[in-house]
Amino acid sequence: MATAATTIDSSGAPPEPSYLTVKRGFRNWIVTLDHKRIGVMYLIGITTSFLLGGVFALLVRTELFFPGSQIVNEAQYNQLFTLHGAIMVFLVIIPGLPAALGNFSLPIVLGAPDVAFPRLNLFSFYLWCTGAALMLLSLIVNAADTGWTFYTPYSTTTGTAVVPAVAGAFVLGFSSIFTGLNFIVTIHKFKPKGMGWFQMPLNLWGIYSTALLQVLATPVLGITLLLLLVERIGRIGIFDPALGGDPVLFQHFFWFYSHPAVYIMILPAMAVMSDLITTFSHKHIFGYRFIAYSSVGLAALSFLVWGHHMFVSGQSKLASMVFSALTFTVAIPSAIKVFNWVATLYKADITLKTPMLYALSFILLFTIGGLTGIFLGALNVDVHLHDSYFVVAHFHYVMMGSALIAFLGALHYWWPKMFGRMFNERVGQVCAVLVFIGFNTTFLPQFVMGARGMARRYFDYDPEFTRFHQVSTIGAFLMGITLVVSFGNLIYSLFRGRRAPRNPWGGTTLEWQAPSPPPLYNFYAHEQPVLYPIYDYSDLYYDEKEGGWLRRADAKPEDEAYEP
Amino acid sequence: MLQYLLTFVVLGQPATPPAAGADKPAAEQSQPAEKAAAGDKKPEAAGNPCDKNAPRPANKPKKTLPPVGPRTDIGAGTYWMPVANSDMAEHVDGLFLAILAISIFCFVGITIAVVYFAWKYRHREGHQAPESDAHNDALEITWTIIPSIVCVIIFLLGWKGFVDLNTPPKHAYEITVVAEKWKWSYKYPNGWVDENLHVPVGEPVRLVMRSKDVLHSFWVPSFRVKQDVIPNRYTKIWFEAKTPGVYRQYCAEYCGDRHSFMKSLVVVHPPGGFKRYMEEAEQALLDMPPVELGEYLYAARGCNQCHSTDGTTKTGPSWKGIFGETHQTSAGAVKVDENYIRESILDPTAKVRAGFNPVMPTFKGQLKDEQIDGLITYIKCLK
Numbered sequence: 001m002a003t004a005a006t007t008i009d010s011s012g013a014p015p016e017p018s019y020l021t022v023k024r025g026f027r028n029w030i031v032t033l034d035h036k037r038i039g040v041m042y043l044i045g046i047t048t049s050f051l052l053g054g055v056f057a058l059l060v061r062t063e064l065f066f067p068g069s070q071i072v073n074e075a076q077y078n079q080l081f082t083l084h085g086a087i088m089v090f091l092v093i094i095p096g097l098p099a100a101l102g103n104f105s106l107p108i109v110l111g112a113p114d115v116a117f118p119r120l121n122l123f124s125f126y127l128w129c130t131g132a133a134l135m136l137l138s139l140i141v142n143a144a145d146t147g148w149t150f151y152t153p154y155s156t157t158t159g160t161a162v163v164p165a166v167a168g169a170f171v172l173g174f175s176s177i178f179t180g181l182n183f184i185v186t187i188h189k190f191k192p193k194g195m196g197w198f199q200m201p202l203n204l205w206g207i208y209s210t211a212l213l214q215v216l217a218t219p220v221l222g223i224t225l226l227l228l229l230v231e232r233i234g235r236i237g238i239f240d241p242a243l244g245g246d247p248v249l250f251q252h253f254f255w256f257y258s259h260p261a262v263y264i265m266i267l268p269a270m271a272v273m274s275d276l277i278t279t280f281s282h283k284h285i286f287g288y289r290f291i292a293y294s295s296v297g298l299a300a301l302s303f304l305v306w307g308h309h310m311f312v313s314g315q316s317k318l319a320s321m322v323f324s325a326l327t328f329t330v331a332i333p334s335a336i337k338v339f340n341w342v343a344t345l346y347k348a349d350i351t352l353k354t355p356m357l358y359a360l361s362f363i364l365l366f367t368i369g370g371l372t373g374i375f376l377g378a379l380n381v382d383v384h385l386h387d388s389y390f391v392v393a394h395f396h397y398v399m400m401g402s403a404l405i406a407f408l409g410a411l412h413y414w415w416p417k418m419f420g421r422m423f424n425e426r427v428g429q430v431c432a433v434l435v436f437i438g439f440n441t442t443f444l445p446q447f448v449m450g451a452r453g454m455a456r457r458y459f460d461y462d463p464e465f466t467r468f469h470q471v472s473t474i475g476a477f478l479m480g481i482t483l484v485v486s487f488g489n490l491i492y493s494l495f496r497g498r499r500a501p502r503n504p505w506g507g508t509t510l511e512w513q514a515p516s517p518p519p520l521y522n523f524y525a526h527e528q529p530v531l532y533p534i535y536d537y538s539d540l541y542y543d544e545k546e547g548g549w550l551r552r553a554d555a556k557p558e559d560e561a562y563e564p
Numbered sequence: 565m566l567q568y569l570l571t572f573v574v575l576g577q578p579a580t581p582p583a584a585g586a587d588k589p590a591a592e593q594s595q596p597a598e599k600a601a602a603g604d605k606k607p608e609a610a611g612n613p614c615d616k617n618a619p620r621p622a623n624k625p626k627k628t629l630p631p632v633g634p635r636t637d638i639g640a641g642t643y644w645m646p647v648a649n650s651d652m653a654e655h656v657d658g659l660f661l662a663i664l665a666i667s668i669f670c671f672v673g674i675t676i677a678v679v680y681f682a683w684k685y686r687h688r689e690g691h692q693a694p695e696s697d698a699h700n701d702a703l704e705i706t707w708t709i710i711p712s713i714v715c716v717i718i719f720l721l722g723w724k725g726f727v728d729l730n731t732p733p734k735h736a737y738e739i740t741v742v743a744e745k746w747k748w749s750y751k752y753p754n755g756w757v758d759e760n761l762h763v764p765v766g767e768p769v770r771l772v773m774r775s776k777d778v779l780h781s782f783w784v785p786s787f788r789v790k791q792d793v794i795p796n797r798y799t800k801i802w803f804e805a806k807t808p809g810v811y812r813q814y815c816a817e818y819c820g821d822r823h824s825f826m827k828s829l830v831v832v833h834p835p836g837g838f839k840r841y842m843e844e845a846e847q848a849l850l851d852m853p854p855v856e857l858g859e860y861l862y863a864a865r866g867c868n869q870c871h872s873t874d875g876t877t878k879t880g881p882s883w884k885g886i887f888g889e890t891h892q893t894s895a896g897a898v899k900v901d902e903n904y905i906r907e908s909i910l911d912p913t914a915k916v917r918a919g920f921n922p923v924m925p926t927f928k929g930q931l932k933d934e935q936i937d938g939l940i941t942y943i944k945c946l947k
């Protein structure tokens with residue numbers, strides 16, 4: 001198909017303008033219903049938030065370079081780590097892959113012109129903006145100092161601006177719910193003829209599982225945060241023990257959402273990685289069905305394990321035991337995915353482009369994140385490790401080392417499609433390697449100091465932990481600088497980058513049949529996409545002149561008998 | 565020795581109660597100001613309530629508690645874990661190391677596979693992906709079942725340890741722990757309240773804990789025990805220490821500004837030592853000269869969390885030189901005298917000094933008159 005398209009282009013048929021240029025001007029952007037433009041706007045918002053959250057992280061790490069006060073006092077330190085956590089979780093990671101990159105890729109991967117509800121999509125984006133503004137308001141007034149978990153009764157009694165921060169998280173929750181709803185309907189209704197559930201790219205399985213979680217779990221967060229607001233403003237005694245409330249109840253409510261939220265972050269990451277790994281291995285993904293089922297399995301199991309955040313919270317001991325047992329069930333689908341990715345590499349034809357380097361980083365970092373979860377699932381070991389830097393390191397391996405690394409990989413993967421420009425490959429590769437090194441330098445020492453007795457959220461610490469903190473801080477700065485360079489590399493490509501071909505990486509999914517960047521309705525009116533067997537690389541070949549991959553003219557399209 | 569002293573100074577954990585000379589350097593480090601002041605006034609020292617070296621009546625020998633020695637848990641233990649000071653701690657370590665071994669095995673295996681495949685099957689001129697299966701059910705079922713079995717075993721071991729952790733022996737010695745922003749108090753059956761946790765070696769100790777304000781969490785890394793402390797609810801924990809020494813105790817649940825300073829020491833006394841300590845504690849309180857009692861209470865009852873003695877402003881006003889001054893309060897200008905201090909201790913919100921919030925809890929019913937006298941004398945002496 002792509003071959004045919006090239007022919008038409010070169011024969012001089014007037015190409016449609018790309019979505020970036022079809023209507024110019026700020027006003028056209030802010031009222032756009034185009035999923036790609038909304039995705040790009042999300043991307044700008046999320047990267048800005050990421051930058052802000054990253055600056056807070058570096059301030060925290062600078063403060064911790066020595067024991068005692070360095071650059072801030074203890075109250076400011078508490079605000080810094082709270083803002084870092086809240087921004088990274090609610091503004092960056094949760095919307096990162098689904099809302100920004102998912103929005104851009106989902107309809108194109110389906111061969112559809114847009115999502116099912118474009119107006120709802122824009123509304124979600126404005127909800128995101130509102131939530132972000134409320135969080136910023138908290139930052140400006142008197143930043144909340146509760147930690148991103150808002151534990152009661154601290155959060156109902158502290159003097160900082162908790163209300164705008166909680167209201168922000170509440171609004172962001174609705175943004176997430178509407179995006180999820182939109183994606184579920186889009187996948188059900190816009191799945192093209194011939195694409196059965198098991199011919200869907202694995203990316204879609206991940207987006208679908210995530211969307212289910214967004215729709216089912218996020219309302220609980222909404223209710224919880226609403227109760228918290230009512231408690232704080234109205235003093236009615238739900239969570240505050242001084243008024244007869246139960247602070248542990250808040251933790252149950254909070255984690256009932258926030259554990260699935262971990263999977264809202266990690267499932268799309270896993271999903272994108274599945275697609276990246278097979279693309280750059282030029283080989284069919286290994287164990288498609290196991291990977292697909294494990295996504296849905298993880299989504300379902302994620303609702304049943306929230307109590308493992310609360311083994312020492314005072315919840316019943318029996319509950320702790322049951323939650324520990326259930327927690328170990330989560331390990332299995334995660335392990336299956338890792339084994340399948342590694343097996344995909346076996347007997348493959350691997351090109352180590354920037355997205356692939358991120359994908360391989362992802363496999364290793366996610367393995368560490370997953371394995372250290374086993375320590376925390378084991379009851380008596382968790383009693384020691386809970387609320388220590390071991391936990392901090394563990395969830396950073398999952399949320400940053402896995403989810404954000406996947407975001408970076410996916411961003412580099414779809415960048416040529418989004419903006420029609422190739423970034424500098426060499427700079428991208430070096431950055432990917434340095435991010436990996438910087439990340440491990442930052443967080444590996446935290447496992448050790450946590451197990452040795454370093455409690456989390458500590459402004460000051462005993463001098464025996466100093467060297468661990470210093471290594472960690474150095475790693476954080478390496479990572480911070482590298483990330484700035486890699487974003488710089490992407491932005492530079494917008495102006496100086498080589499024009500991107502339709503299929504620069506040799507992907508088999510439908511978005512690589514669309515022009516880079518795609519026109520308003522994703523495909524030219526005169527060349528609708530054609531489904532070929534998923535993950536079948538045998539018909540693709542690299543064309544020097546094109547600078548990308550083309551499909552042989554005699555390639556056989558997908559047998560339509562597969563229709564569900 | 566020096567670095568340990570330094571530790572105490574840096575951490576704001578002076579060796580308390582004041583030592584009589586058994587550990588002179590520690591005593592000097594913790595109260596240099598008073599020493600200097602006492603030195604200046606040597607000639608007229610006799611009868612000066614601020615001089616702790618003043619001669620005492622023969623029937624009142626100066627009794628003090630042995631100072632808490634340096635921490636013995638620094639530099640001890642393995643690379644991964646602090647020193648293990650109980651059987652339960654050793655069980656935790658055993659399981660930790662077992663999981664660590666499994667993890668390293670898996671991680672190294674996966675890393676080798678990823679790196680080797682990425683190199684061996686790298687794209688190069690003329691290289692194409694050889695034919696291989698897109699799935700293999702037998703293989704996939706194998707790598708589903710083996711991790712499942714491993715996980716079940718780990719769960720059972722962790723469960724066993726957790727049951728032990730929550731099953732204190734019937735005869736355990738009980739100590740009440742009260743957590744509040746931002747200090748720990750340990751209340752003993754004889755009424756003694758200590759800022760550090762003193763326990764006997766080789767005997768099970770059970771802590772019954774409650775919080776006065778927000779969530780806290782009691783953590784002693786060397787015992788591998790941790791339990792959140794909650795307002796309006798008692799939580800319990802127990803341990804049996806194996807080796808005498810001084811160990812660090814932390815607050816592990818975020819509780820506000822001074823969360824990271826909310827820590828204490830666990831002193832595990834050698835056989836006989838704990839009983840002796842308790843007897844001395846009871847006697848010491850009664851015998852202290854007022855200024856010493858005041859200084860002891862300043863640290864032991866947590867006044868030092870909000871009031872400094874060196875002029876720095878914390879949550880509350882500094883005590884340095886405050887006596888005799890006149891300040892604006894919520895009830896007009898007030899001169900700081902004995903009656904105002906007494907009122908501020910018993911009814912702290914009655915006259916709140918301008919520029920400060922009414923956040924101090926009342927000590928009504930918690931301090932005896934002699935103790936209030938001690939605090940007043942102590943404040944008087946802070947010139």
